[in-house]
Amino acid sequence: MESKADQEKETESSNATVNTVSLTDFFTCNQITEHIASLRKQFNQVSTPLSTLFHYQIFDGFECQLCEMGTLHFAPLPIYCFCCGIRIKRNSYYYYRREEDDTQPCFCTVCYRNSRGGNITFNGTSVSKTDLDKKTNNGEFEEAWVECSKCKSWQHQICALYNDKRDLDNSAEYTCPICRLKEIENGMHVPLPKNAMFGAKDLPSTMLSDHIERRLFKRLMQESEDWAKVEGNKNLDEVLLAENLSVRVVLSVEKQLKVKKQFLEIFAEENYPAEFPYTSKVILLFQQIEGVDVCLFAMYVQEFGSECGNPNKRSVYISYLDSVKYFRPQRATMNGEALRTFVYHEILIGYLDFCKKRGFTTCYIWACPPIKGEDYILYCHPDTQKTPKNDKLRHWYLSMLRKAAQENIVVGLTNIYDNFFVSSGNWDSKVTAARLPYFDGDFWSGTAMDKVRIIEQESGGDYEKMLKLVPKRTLKAMGHVDPSKGTAKDILVMQKLGQAILPFKEDFIIVQLRYVCTHCNEVIVSGKRWFCTAIECKKFQECERCHTSDSHASVNGDKHRLCQDLMDDDILCDTKENDVTLDNEFFDTRHNFLSFCQKNSFQFDSLRRAKYSSMMILYFLKNPSLLNVGTICRVCNKQNVYQYHWKCQSCPEFIVCAACYEKRGANCHAHTLIQTYSTVLSPSGNQELNPKAALIQELQDVVKHASQCRSTKTQPCTYLHCLQIKKLFSHASRCTIRISGGCRYCKKVWVALAVHSRSCRDSGCCIPRCRDLKKQAEWIATQSESRRRAAVLEGNSELLSPR
DSSP, rough: OHHHHHHHHHTOSSOOOOOOOOOGGOHHHHHHHHHHHHHHHHHHHHSSOOHHHHHOOOOOOOTTTTTTOOBBBOOOOOOBBBTTOOOOOOOOOEOOOOOOOOOOOOHHHHHHHHHTEEEEEETTTTEGGGEEEEEESSOOOBOOEEEEETOOOOETTTTBOOGGGGGGTSOOOOOOOOHHHHHTTTTTTOOOOGGSSGGGSSSSSOHHHOOOOHHHHHHHHHHHHHHHHHHGGGHHHHTSSSSOOOEEEEEEEEEEEEEEEEHTTTTOOOOSSEEEEEEEEEEEEEEETTEEEEEEEEEEEEETTTTOOOSTEEEEEEEEEEOOOOOOOOOTTSSSHHHHHHHHHHHHHHHHHHHHHHOOEEEEEOOOOOOOOOOOOSSSTTSSSSSOHHHHHHHHHHHHHHHHHHHHHHHOOHHHHHHHHSOOSSSTTTOOOOGSSTTOHHHHHHHHHHHHHHHHHTTTTOHHHHHTTTTTHHHTTTOSOOOOOOGGHHHHHHHHHHHHHGGGGGGGEESSSSSSSSTTTTTTSEEEEEEOOOOTTTTTTEETTTOOOOOEETTTOEEOOEEEEEEEEOOOOOOOOOOOOOOGGGGGHHHHHHHHHHHHHHSSSSHHHHHHHHHHHHHHOOOOOGGGSOOOOOOOOOOOOOOOOESSSTTTTTTEHHHHHHHGGGOOOOOOOEEEEEOOOOHHHTOOOOHHHHHHHHHHHHHHHHHHOOOSSSOOOSSTTTTHHHHHHHHHOSSTTTTTGHHHHHHHHHHHHHOOOOOOOOTTSSSHHHHHHHHHHHHHHHHHHHHHHHHHHHGGGGGGGGO
16 A cells, blocks of 8 residues: 555646656655565566576676566567468478568478479469578567666666657656655655556446446445455455456447358358448456556457347357456455456456347357467466366356356357257258358358368269268258258258367357247247246247247157246347447457567566556557557667668568667677668657647548549649659559668558558458458468367367477
């Protein structure tokens, strides 16, 4: 707890400004002391040799004053083969080519050797082997340092909670926590007020985040009161330590999910929608730990509302969920489960409750842990946090759903196989892929398309002939007594897909938020509901429209009398919510966010890094336009590469800013560095959001305008910079030097296109190369989903371990 003196000093602070480069400027004496002690404790607790685990070394006498460690290296970036999708093993050779759009297609040695002729093909693109360079996957990047402007000592930027994005031109003064501590004690500095610090609580709130927060705080209070009744007042302080929590929705944007052509071709006699409108959302949980808001939990969801066609109508899909194990306090609840589990469960239950109240009827969950060595949302987890096995993760979800069922939020549970691959004998219950919901990144639709390719190869297009090999008993069980010619492909796909899903069907959970009629598969909205109380018939539900008798025949042929209930909880006719739209490009998909964290080394494998990464994520959520400013220097790790800089021809990712090259010269790198021109302009001083945002927006506007402008020499365009952009586009289409040869004009074009494509959602965009760039990003994401499905089908993720 802070002392009264600290609180009074902070309140009386006259330095009410947020223009500071370090979060520690907001810390009181006690918080600075706690922060430094925490840093040193994290390293002292490591049982393995520090030299092995953290690459510890004293470089030119450098030792961080805060953590008392030397050089620390980030986790190596994962590299995947663009051809087979397998992760390339550390210290192994691979082949790569630097592309115009600054991507780097990589190929493992196996695919390189096995490719016939002189080309390697991936995603419909052919690359000549002569254009590829050989490289060893042994790159290392060290944590950046910062020098105190007063005592001239050095600290890791992460330890110092130093935000280099606030000092892009190296003009700001940085005072280390140790000097700040002395200044506070001597009365020379007053901590900046907490209300001037942008934190998780300052992110926009929504109806959903407010609903989840209210429920979470209420349940935590109930939990603490239960403890107090048992333990009395002596442990009440410990019970109330689960505080400083903030739930926020950081992405809520409407999208269109296009159904892939291979999936649509399964149906010859069904009218399956070609696309589904949905809302993509991201929910985060922050907890303030040692004065810093730390992101502990993240969840991606897809919401398909009442305006969406069947089979996605009124459905939600929990696509990804991730967390890091830093929640405090680390104790159990009254029921014996971990308090952090209690909190995460309450967030999910609160979300399901909100969805039900809005009129959603079904939730789909795929209980699938990440493949070994991969992350879902948060980049790099602590070594002490073990990845759960399938059965444990499934149990975790089911435990949460049982709690929701006790509150009548959930009314039933089933799974994908029992719901869609087993015929109930009703007139419209044939097993068909047309009943399968279609979500972005789900298992069944992706696997169905994989099965289509196998069937096409095996049948040669003669599906009827292949269908004759299917036993009549199997066809009857699928509800196809006399299948027509047009259903042959559908039946074959569902048969093979069902065989693939059956061994682990319990992992594909269907959560019923509303009762569904067994006969017509429609949600029972109002009127009377008939149901059976027999254990073997607990899933039987009947609406007024389908009700014909007061009894029904069970699976065994026994007659069971039906009970009835009056539905007084009317469902909303429209699921639309009148709430704020939240959009940002780096949370747009989980692949975008993971890539954003990887490129910026925002890791969560230790508390010190989780605090720093969360600080930077909050900064970019507040200032999204800064994502497109500058390039990172690999010596100082600052995003300060403007105008002229230095670059290695052998290691294209190795870039050095002019300031570092002036200090260290050719000793910056083992290879020869060449001077290069950057098109990005440096901001002056400590300029913040508005000028940069205007610059980025202006660039996007003029690119969009120039691509559509039809001006001529006789009728020139008066739009500012339109002619310059057109000349750049024209140059890029004719240039033979290109970026790889050092053409600065081509570089300008690709900077403009990259800025545009990252935020563009127009599938028919006419801006040059925009669709190509988005297609490549989508293909990379598809590769990740394919690895995930393959790991499940193989039943052992070790089979996908790095080569």
